[in-house]
Amino acid sequence: FLLAASDICTKLKMFGYWADFINPFSGQPYLNPHKNGTLYKTDERFRCLGFKIDKKNSCKLISHENSGTDFI
Structure with a gap:
């Protein structure tokens, strides 16, 4: 999805249009340079990816089911 949506946005921009799309994994605009840098507040969107x-x-631990390692 990300590759196809990014390609479509690039083509629209070549014709002078503004284009962006919502990243389905983060819920944030994909191409907007003013993104919110906060970590996702829920893991519901990542269950299908194993995260x-x-x-x-005050820390958030990110782990994957195939790896016993946590990332802070």
Whole structure:
């Protein structure tokens, strides 16, 4: 999806139109340079990818079911 949507936006921009699309994984505009840098508040969108996001104190731990490693 990301490749196709990005390609369509590029073609529209070549003809002078403004174009962007919503990244289905983040819910944010894909091409907008003013993106919100916060981490996703829910892991519901990532269940199909095997990611899990847990909150421990003030940190968020990201883990994948195939890897025993957590990322902060």
